[in-house]
Amino acid sequence: QKEVEQDPGPLSVPEGAIVSLNCTYSNSAFQYFMWYRQYSRKGPELLMYTYSSGNKEDGRFTAQVDKSSKYISLFIRDSQPSDSATYLCAMRLVSGYSTLTFGKGTMLLVSP
Amino acid sequence: SQTIHQWPATLVQPVGSPLSLECTVEGTSNPNLYWYRQAAGRGLQLLFYSVGIGQISSEVPQNLSASRPQDRQFILSSKKLLLSDSGFYLCAWSLPSGRLGSQIETQYFGPGTRLLVL
Numbered sequence: 178q179k180e181v182e183q184d185p186g187p188l189s190v191p192e193g194a195i196v197s198l199n200c201t202y203s204n205s206a207f208q209y210f211m212w213y214r215q216y217s218r219k220g221p222e223l224l225m226y227t228y229s230s231g232n233k234e235d236g237r238f239t240a241q242v243d244k245s246s247k248y249i250s251l252f253i254r255d256s257q258p259s260d261s262a263t264y265l266c267a268m269r270l271v272s273g274y275s276t277l278t279f280g281k282g283t284m285l286l287v288s289p
Numbered sequence: 290s291q292t293i294h295q296w297p298a299t300l301v302q303p304v305g306s307p308l309s310l311e312c313t314v315e316g317t318s319n320p321n322l323y324w325y326r327q328a329a330g331r332g333l334q335l336l337f338y339s340v341g342i343g344q345i346s347s348e349v350p351q352n353l354s355a356s357r358p359q360d361r362q363f364i365l366s367s368k369k370l371l372l373s374d375s376g377f378y379l380c381a382w383s384l385p386s387g388r389l390g391s392q393i394e395t396q397y398f399g400p401g402t403r404l405l406v407l
Binding site: 185211213218219220221222223226265267276277279280281282 | 295323330331332333335338348377379381395396397398399400401403
């Protein structure tokens, strides 16, 4: 079983739809969780990060973490064509120096 | 504010030729630095990371090497490129452990270099 699983998509939705992107993980020691957005041929940019279970909201984006189920989600409300990109989840351990473990990314296509 | 630069943006090289990709960070001191490769369908693969000048950790054995000659400069090299070295190479930085605000150690990525080995 891979440490982080993420459906590669593509996920196609019409403009204005609510989008749900998800990752599951196997290592219960992961404590910090991040979502990156990557446009084609560009470097990933950090969208959101969270530590605790529960929801964190930033504009149209909501990150949700359920540590008991080892499941994280990113919700996008009122999706726009400019949201079309690949979304990568990432996570890391708590103590000491540790590198990030990334999902492979989900491609999202929002049609006007 | 911090910025990260990578060059070149695109590179086409023949098999067996050498490689040198450069990454520099501005606006912070003593950052952690990372080199990743992203190949289609394989996600982000961490190649090297560095917590200070001259300190390099390798994650994946291969014909690539990394060096950190200055605090905010990170170089990825190869003596002889292979076809399998083609990919999108990304440099990233994060605040070091113990620095204010570094608890998350979130990584910030550069624009990337697209390498095609023919």
